[in-house]
Amino acid sequence: MGTALAAAADAAGLDFSPAQKLLVVGVCALTAGAAHMALAVFNDGVRPFMLDFIHGRATRNATGAVSFGLSAGFVFGLGAPMALSTGVLNPWLLFLPTDVLGILAPRRWLAPLLGAAWGAVVVYGLGGANELAHGLPVDFLTAMRQMSTPILFLFALFPALAVTKQFGRLRGALTGAVTLGLVVLTMRVWPGVFAGAPAMAVGVLMLIGFAVAADVRTARASGTVAAEGAGSVGPGAEDPMASLFSSGAARLRRHLPLFMALGAGVCALAQMKVFGGGEATSFLIAKGQYAEAAQVDFYRVFGFLPLIATTALASGAYGIAGFTLVYPIGYLLPNPFVAAAVGALVFALEVLALSSIGRALGRLPSVRDCSEHLRAAIGDALGLAILFGSLMAANAMGGGLGILICGGLYLLNEAMGRPVVRMAAAPAAVLAGGVALNGLYWLGLFTPVAGGPA
Template sequence: MSSTTLAAGGSLSFTLPQELTVIVLCALTAFISHLALAVFNDGVRPFMLDFIQGRSTRNATTAVSFGLSAGFIFGLGAPMALSTGVLNPWLVFLPTDILGIVSPKKWLAPLLGAAWGAVVVFALGGANSAAHKLPVDFLTAMQQMSTPILFLFALFPALAITKQFGRARGGLAAVIELVLVVMTMKLWPNMFAGALAMAVGVLMLIGFAVARDVKQRREERAAASAMQAAADPPDADDPMASLFSSSALRLRKHLPLFMLLGAGVCLLAQMHIFGGGEATSFLIAKGDYSGAAQVDFYRVFGFIPLIATTALASGAYAIAGFTLVYPIGYLLPNPYLAVICGALVFAGEVLTLSSIGRLLGRLPSVRDCSEHLRSAITDTLGLAILFGSLMAANTMGGGLGILIVGGLYLLNEVMGRVVVRMAAAPAAVIVGGIVLNVLYWLDLFTPVKS
């Protein structure tokens, strides 16, 4: 299977049920965001408590949401969707965060969300078709990003192990992952090369974390005394525990709405027009749904502690929950099962949120490993997206393409990252592609022959 040729051909075309699903789901997520029950952007969630308790205005919260989301929407979400032909959460859910919060009326929020869903399914396809007809087809060139993203992403467990447990264990994990990638390519050429390596790497990370926590708890019990036990205040007297309880109760009161949300997100994933991440989008486009499920399943371990703690602290959940509905949806055979499973998964998540928070409090190393996982994912994808963007620049414009795209990326860095780093390179490819087309029309550039 080619690493760069996408089965979907980068075409954004949808059937009527798919269009309706996107539009209705965008309306629902905007409504839920308006009620401050859930947002997709993890950076916005901590600000929701002040909004919920009336210490922050709707306009101020909207400004925070827009500032933290705009770069991802236009710099990462739109370019990834246009190049892969697969929708992603930055394009679908981040705008509905903003539209829901900015809406002054409850009835207006779903209308604004539905309007954005219509833009996604109708206007984006037209822009995609028009871009493919340009002399310099920068969207096809952007498919070059798939190879570095898919292969470098497989290393994130080794990086996370190194960050948390040191160079020796990290080096061992990296060697094991490399051996497994080579073995997979040799023995199972039709399988996603990083699948087995990531599975073993994540298991090693969790194993190291659990072993450390078990050892630490044994040492604490051995050193514990009656005085120390008496000094530990009960959860009922802990103000943070009280806050967590009230937040969990607030979310449980809206359980039917969350079940509807889970059903919608899982249905969207089951339709195979949506990918939960950068690597996942390319795998979905290639038709490798099992590989996509594996990738998003491993990412779950990096986000459960973050989502659980921010939800309990703020009273606002995540639009995609713990993101377990992504891999489940990819693998389900029909939409009816997706609706049922999505609703049940979200119900389970919301009902067990307090228990998950308490469990994470007892396993500090497991909780910390999620932070290292997220950091490792950011590092690997940052390099992969930059390298892939330069490959795309070379494909569409040779040295001049590299100069423009690389130059835009560097200018963004020295200007204080006007566009967030993760989104800067794909955005530079699109801007560079437009510039190369203008130069072609001015008879100053001849497109590179493929």
């Protein structure tokens, strides 16, 4: 797997075609413009703060500072290392900076220019950085490809973790056993298929099945009580949350053409196979496994759809990638023109359906809660995978000394209260450790590991 990934990444080499460069620059300009207008941001943690900004209770600079604080670690600790090691762009590298630039831009016309400038920096600057890093005595970018195996295989466990968190040990153990069995079966019977794909499919279906069954039982048990409670509410009663959600949905619908353009751009970018929506997805796209990448990103939708829907309705600011359905759809479409048309349609349907989705989530509490457990499980699985893969990369580029430096930087970050978010701390430590090992080499204090990174 590591050899195939290395060959694929070397072939990609972050060398984009003129059409791909133009699209990246255009999408970054569009996303920065949307962020400036407080219509969409990528960072889910920033979206709740947009309500105060929209209503004038927070300044542009204050909101931009919040966005920068919540995004910087992911950009430099996760987005850039993942792009350099896989040759595939990702949303942390492209869209988190355009959130910040768009919000901070003092004029509407300036925001798209700043976003376009960032897109140009990415498509023109990463290639040079990639070549420079590969020419160093200690090639830490090649070493970072060691992260692919733990990320791809541990990611397959997230449905079992989510089931355990929400429905207890017994059902969690059952889901885990099914996951393990399907991974082993796939490796034996379909060696050309990503081993985690069938396991994740069945695991997510089991989680949703448990959640729906719980909601059905709850509805049956409390049907009479709910009916009596509803009858006690006067006809003139008004739900303040429903009023707020209605206002947010109406604001988004007024800008439907902008969202359709955004959906078209993001979906076309995914179709061009230079962009991956997640950690595991980036490695799969680098290997040319587009169907498996689509499957992985499709499952992530279940974890983030309720969060994106409720925060969008409450704040009046949508997600840059919507419900992220345009990622897997884009991977599978035949050309960018079809992808643009389909992406625009998908975004239009998402925005128009937001109010209905919000009401449906209100009636399905267990299904809504399972998304929170899915997000937590994805974070746990990827956190361990990225840490373990980063230590493998440290060992590949520097042996025990590499592990000492990179592991020490990670532990120091923990001891200092995580100035770099945990998910990004380990890849950032590999980059810093690679620089340190090259410095030691030039001082004559370190000899690269024989054979170099695998």
